[in-house]
Amino acid sequence: MNAISDIQVGRGLTRSLAEQARTLRLEDIPESVRSWARQCVLDYLGCGLAGASDELVTILLAEMNEQGGREAATVLGHAERLPVASAAMVNGAASHALDFDDVNLAMPGHPSVAILPALLALAEERGSSGADVLTAFVAGYELQCRIGRTIAPGHYDGLGFHATATVGSFGAAAACAHLLRLDTETFATALGIAGTQAAGLKSMFGTMCKPLHAGKASYHGLMAAKLASRGFTSRTDVVECGQGFARTHSPDFNPDRAFDPPPNGWWIVNNLFKYHASCxxxxxxxxxxxxxxxxxxxxxxxxxxxxxxxxxxxxxxxxxxxxxxxxxxxxxxxxxxxxxxxxxxxxxxxxxxxxxxxxxxxxxxxxxxxxxxxxxxxxxxxxxxxxxxxxxxxxxxxxSGVPAVDVAQQGRRLEAKFAALADPVLGTDCAAQLVADIGRLDALPDVRGIVKLCAK
Structure with a gap:
């Protein structure tokens, strides 16, 4: 076991990560990094719209409709509206149903599909601005990758946990906690609630459970942040404590790796987009x-x-x-x-x-x-x-693990991919409007317009 650094002993790993994520502001994020974030949002929505007709989504949607609740959030590619947590789960599963969504090897797993279903459902409920959504997304993305690195490689490669499901729960919780503007103590509590729910097995690859993992990560993270905001309690050292997440989920826990500087300054600029609809x-x-x-x-x-x-x-x-x-x-x-x-x-x-x-x-x-x-x-x-x-x-x-150098070219390629996925669902004009709106996400006063464009 590697020694925990003095700064982590003094502040606690989970609290340090919570504070780092909580204090991120839009002005801290360079325009080049914002471009990557907007591309992630576009790719997530394209994958979700194309996956909306998958059989597993039909099953989940039937179950969530039967359970009922306040119709507060859009379901991608459908006319139905669901409670925010239910929408997060269905949309997360839809966006991972085709296994066409983005990847980051720092987790290692699918980062956007764990975070964005929860974040956009919450933002729709609250009427949040595009700037707030983009900042919260980057905050959750960076925290997610940092936690993933502390438990690599044994968590995924050795023990067989699906990091999109497990580590992704932390990313979703962090993004939602940021949007809710939770203080550090409550933010760390949300991470604790997410950590005790985190689950997902690689042995389920090739079944409907793999997409369900993404939906459940989003669901768990959203519920964790909302419960914490209401005063629900949890440990605030869930990552590093004895019998906590890292020590029970990996033989390779190394807390210092959480604070290693990312290549090119941000983990999100190491995002890998998929152009083949397979693992x-x-x-x-x-x-x-x-x-x-x-x-x-x-x-x-x-x-x-x-x-x-x-x-x-x-x-x-x-x-x-x-x-x-x-x-x-x-x-x-x-x-x-x-x-x-x-x-x-x-x-x-x-x-x-x-x-x-x-x-x-x-x-x-x-x-x-x-x-x-x-x-x-x-x-x-x-x-x-x-x-x-x-x-x-x-x-x-x-x-296939080398991130793009030409981000503008990557954007054009992603727009073509989005059109191929979204046009059959929404029509060419609506899909083109989504591309334009996401391109100016930071400037939008309310993201509900974007989300509602995704309803069939």
Whole structure:
């Protein structure tokens, strides 16, 4: 166990994180960082609108409607309105249903989908400004990544917790606590309430429970902040205390890592957006396979063997060998590699279906993929060695863990992704209005206009 630094002993890790998040102001956030935050909001809403018709959302929405309550918040892509916590859960699950939402390796997990459903539902209820929402989002995002780093890698890689669900609960609580302007003591209490609810297992990947994790993280965080604001009690040292979150959820607790300076100054500028609608750990293999296809024009019937070299933890994340459903296909390294090599459009939502999973050409390629798991390489790096029937060999590699350098170009790419996801749900004009409004989020006096545009 690493020693806790003097500053953390004096103030407490949880309280230090709460104070750091609570005191963040819009003027503290550079415009370049605000751009990343706005892009996260746009991507979250696009994924949620496209995921709104998923079967798991239909089930959740039916249950939440049956439970009833005050109709205070919008449900993405639906006419119904729900109580804020119920809307947060449904919208969180919808935005993660397609596994197309953003990633940060500091957690490691999906940061925006845990925070924004709760934050926007609360902001809609309160009539909060865009500036307040953006600031609260960044505050929750940074705290979430800092907590994730204190328990890495054992929390996710070793014990099998889904950090989007567990660490994400803290991010949602922090963002909502910031929006509610809680003092440090009450803010830390909210983190305690979130921490005791945090749960989610990687063993559920490929089932409806994985998207549910995101919805529950958002729900738990929102409820934690609201309960704390009413005087509900909890420990204010939940992260670091004996039998607290970190010590029960990781063999690698290192509190000092919470205060390591992020690359480029902010964790949010290390956000990774997804352009393939599958588990992020499959993206490097897809890109490497696409390179081979583009460079060498390899026909599937010429392939004798495909060797995929990658980091060993992927074996526990996205190694469903013979997927039968579209959801399972998103977590199959073999099948997604075959898709990349065969030229299948892995950004299209319709690609992930039972029909595609059973396609004989793809199945033939899938079964030629051999996985070579190795320790000590980046979790986002993959290398493919391709052996053809005539004895020719080709190799390609890709690392999907490198954040964008050209943020403006990234923005254009995300706007195109958003249009593809949102236009079929809202129509072209409404979707274009959302893009414009989110582009000036900081200046909006009330975010309810944005949220209501997302109702069908």
């Amino acid at each position: 992020y750990m499959t993206h490097a293999a897809i890109e490497a396979a696409r390179k081979l296809r583009e460079q060498h024009g390899v026909a599937p019937d010429r392939v004798q063997r495909i060797t995929l070299r990658l980091e060993e933890s992927s074996d526990r994340i996205c190694n469903i060998p013979t997927p039968r459903t579209g959801l399972e296909a998103k977590f199959s390294l073999r099948l997604t590699t075959a898709m990349g090599l065969a030229g299948v459009d892995t950004s299209r939502l319709s690609t992930y279906s039972e029909e595609v999973a059973a396609d004989p050409v793809l199945v033939g390629l899938r079964d030629k993929v051999e996985l070579d798991f190795r320790a000590g390489i980046s979790t986002t790096f993959s290398e493919i060695d391709l052996l053809l029937t005539d004895g020719a060999r080709f190799t390609a590699a890709h690392d």
